[in-house]
Amino acid sequence: MMCNEVQTxxxxxxxxxxxxxxxxxxxxxxxxxxxxxxCGQCVSVCxxxxxxxxxxxxxxxxxxxxxxxxxxxxxxxxxxxxxxxxFGLAPGTLVTGKMTAALRALGFDYVFDxxxxxxxxxxxxxxxxxxxxxxxxxxxxxxxxxILTSCCPGWVNFFEEYFPDLKDVPSTAKSPQQxxxxxxxxxxxxxxxxxxxxxxxxxxxxxxAKKYECQRDEFSVDGNPDVDFSIxxxxxxxxxxxxxxxxxxxxxxxxxxxxxxxxxxxxxxxxTGGVIEAACRTAYELYTGKKLERLDxxxxxxxxxxxxxxxxxDGLPLKIGIAHGLGNARKLLxxxxxxxxQFHAIEVMACPGGCIGGGGQxxxxxxxxxxxxxxxxxxxxxxxxxxxxxHENPFIIKLYDEFLGKPGSEKAHHLLHTHYFDKKKxxxxxx
Amino acid sequence: xxxxKIELKKEDVDFIKGVCTTxxxxxxxxxxxxxxxxxxxxxxxxxxxxxxxxxxxxxxxxIYGVVTFYSFFTMTPKGKHPISICxxxxxxxxxxxxxxxxxxxELGIQVGQSTKDNKFSLSSLRCVGACGLAPVVLVGDKTYGxxxxxxxxxxxxxxx
Numbered sequence: 001m002m003c004n005e006v007q008t009x010x011x012x013x014x015x016x017x018x019x020x021x022x023x024x025x026x027x028x029x030x031x032x033x034x035x036x037x038x039c040g041q042c043v044s045v046c047x048x049x050x051x052x053x054x055x056x057x058x059x060x061x062x063x064x065x066x067x068x069x070x071x072x073x074x075x076x077x078x079x080x081x082x083x084x085x086x087f088g089l090a091p092g093t094l095v096t097g098k099m100t101a102a103l104r105a106l107g108f109d110y111v112f113d114x115x116x117x118x119x120x121x122x123x124x125x126x127x128x129x130x131x132x133x134x135x136x137x138x139x140x141x142x143x144x145x146x147i148l149t150s151c152c153p154g155w156v157n158f159f160e161e162y163f164p165d166l167k168d169v170p171s172t173a174k175s176p177q178q179x180x181x182x183x184x185x186x187x188x189x190x191x192x193x194x195x196x197x198x199x200x201x202x203x204x205x206x207x208x209a210k211k212y213e214c215q216r217d218e219f220s221v222d223g224n225p226d227v228d229f230s231i232x233x234x235x236x237x238x239x240x241x242x243x244x245x246x247x248x249x250x251x252x253x254x255x256x257x258x259x260x261x262x263x264x265x266x267x268x269x270x271x272t273g274g275v276i277e278a279a280c281r282t283a284y285e286l287y288t289g290k291k292l293e294r295l296d297x298x299x300x301x302x303x304x305x306x307x308x309x310x311x312x313x314d315g316l317p318l319k320i321g322i323a324h325g326l327g328n329a330r331k332l333l334x335x336x337x338x339x340x341x342q343f344h345a346i347e348v349m350a351c352p353g354g355c356i357g358g359g360g361q362x363x364x365x366x367x368x369x370x371x372x373x374x375x376x377x378x379x380x381x382x383x384x385x386x387x388x389x390x391h392e393n394p395f396i397i398k399l400y401d402e403f404l405g406k407p408g409s410e411k412a413h414h415l416l417h418t419h420y421f422d423k424k425k426x427x428x429x430x431x
Numbered sequence: 432x433x434x435x436k437i438e439l440k441k442e443d444v445d446f447i448k449g450v451c452t453t454x455x456x457x458x459x460x461x462x463x464x465x466x467x468x469x470x471x472x473x474x475x476x477x478x479x480x481x482x483x484x485x486x487x488x489x490x491x492x493x494i495y496g497v498v499t500f501y502s503f504f505t506m507t508p509k510g511k512h513p514i515s516i517c518x519x520x521x522x523x524x525x526x527x528x529x530x531x532x533x534x535x536x537e538l539g540i541q542v543g544q545s546t547k548d549n550k551f552s553l554s555s556l557r558c559v560g561a562c563g564l565a566p567v568v569l570v571g572d573k574t575y576g577x578x579x580x581x582x583x584x585x586x587x588x589x590x591x
Contacts, residue, residue, distance in 0.1 A: 010490020016499045026492040027477050034492065 007326040011036035039154035039350040040208030040359015063200040073108040078206035078270030078355035081377040085362040086237035092373030097252020112259040115266030117180035122390035125173040127407035146343040153213035154350030164422035172417040181226030182415040206358035232360025261395040264388035271375040272324040272354035273300040276347035288314040321346040451486030510552035517567040519558030527566035533580040
């Protein structure tokens with residue numbers, strides 16, 4: 001079973017017997033009292049379609065028709081490579097421009113791109129990597145190596161549940177979704193002169209754990225969340241269909257500026273290995289001060305569950321580990337806990353294939369060819385982008401100039417970094 | 432499912448951990464471990480299952496699945512005098528169901544429940560291998576044979 005064997009989470013199981021048999025968490029309690037990471041893979045593979053996500057489209061619709069609200073939408077990288085499937089297009093068809101047009105037609109005031117925030121994540125996470133690596137190479141044992149990526153909310157829930165003793169090992173950088181929300185409701189709200197309470201940030205995600213992530217207490221200011229609602233690729237598709245929009249007849253449109261501008265590095269976040277590849281492109285140039293000639297780190301790509309590669313940072317061999325699927329992540333984490341890990345940096349994605357195989361994506365019925373073609377689509381979009389390194393994104397540079405200072409600054413830490421909690425469920429032992 | 436919240440004492444936790452160790456903390460021995468735990472506690476409350484989950488390093492959801500699958504395992508505590516009525520073929524054709532109905536009526540509980548004072552609990556089982564005595568009722572370790580609905584009151588009286 002997906003939950004037990006692939007993800008090694010074991011939140012749900014077949015319970016009861018005969019006609020009473022159901023798939024449910026232990027003691028038939030709510031998922032929030034279980035070990036569930038909200039990765040959504042059970043929904044992806046449910047053979048009967050009995051498991052579904054909580055639908056947030058009605059809340060989004062309510063915000064859209066409220067004239068006092070400015071509604072801002074962000075779309076995750078993996079969505080554009082899969083949304084077309086819901087409208088009969090072949091898997092791997094990029095619908096970036098059509099999706100943007102559809103979102104505008106639905107009435108969103110600003111159509112932005114999570115890829116922008118992905119670039120921002122690279123700036124913060126890459127800086128943190130180099131900072132920890134520098135200390136580590138000087139022999140400072142307080143610097144935790146390997147650094148683990150922290151973009152994936154299913155993965156964050158997983159290590160908070162199973163590896164709370166390692167909670168200071170992952171990068172403190174927020175996920176792109178939350179970075180976007182934090183910047184939209186400060187920098188961008190100031191720019192257009194509105195109060196954060198009058199802005200509604202909606203995210204379109206290939207993911208169900210994002211729904212949980214945006215509701216975390218630490219991602220809100222005075223009860224107003226940085227990201228108000230997160231809806232899945234499937235929910236967006238049904239929303240578009242409900243509005244009677246035929247996505248195939250729409251003309252391609254561009255994202256709005258400034259939070260819609262991104263580089264190729266942000267796009268590949270959606271595939272396994274993409275985050276670390278994007279980080280390498282930036283970290284290499286920042287570390288060596290030289291121009292990176294070969295941008296395609298093909299050794300980091302692929303669909304093997306656990307991969308490793310060594311990237312030559314001008315004489316420094318940087319060892320990188322990649323895992324997708326939580327069962328694979330557990331293997332690498334067990335090594336880290338035992339102090340046996342050889343890696344400097346590890347990327348983890350909870351879903352098989354990365355976000356392109358996310359729990360909120362159009363159902364692929366276990367067909368890995370579909371996931372591969374979605375990955376290929378993202379790498380194609382990356383190749384077509386004039387800029388392919390996060391630190392070259394002019395709007396990121398401008399954001400730091402005007403607002404944040406420099407990566408890792410106090411303001412950046414306040415807005416773009418987070419901390420983790422020990423969420424291990426314990427049996428209370430009374431003496 | 433059980434709504435009874437119990438708090439395990441340290442020796443209870445140690446007992447469960449000990450059982451798991453006896454079976455080499457092997458998840459494949461789950462049923463044996465649960466068997467021993469039920470023998471000790473009389474039933475398998477959620478808290479016990481959680482400790483077993485820890486001891487065998489397997490998801491508590493899976494353990495709950497096993498506990499709810501096998502009718503032998505129970506999450507409700509048995510009464511001081513557990514009553515079992517055989518509903519095997521021989522007992523059934525000789526009127527065990529009417530006997531069961533009489534017990535339900537007298538005690539005011541259903542199969543799988545206990546009386547409020549926790550004196551009696553009611554369960555049904557399949558064949559105790561005494562078909563010559565059908566219909567058969569067990570109260571604790573004592574066996575009653577050829578039970579008719581009219582006998583039920585007298586049986587219960589013995590335990591007052």
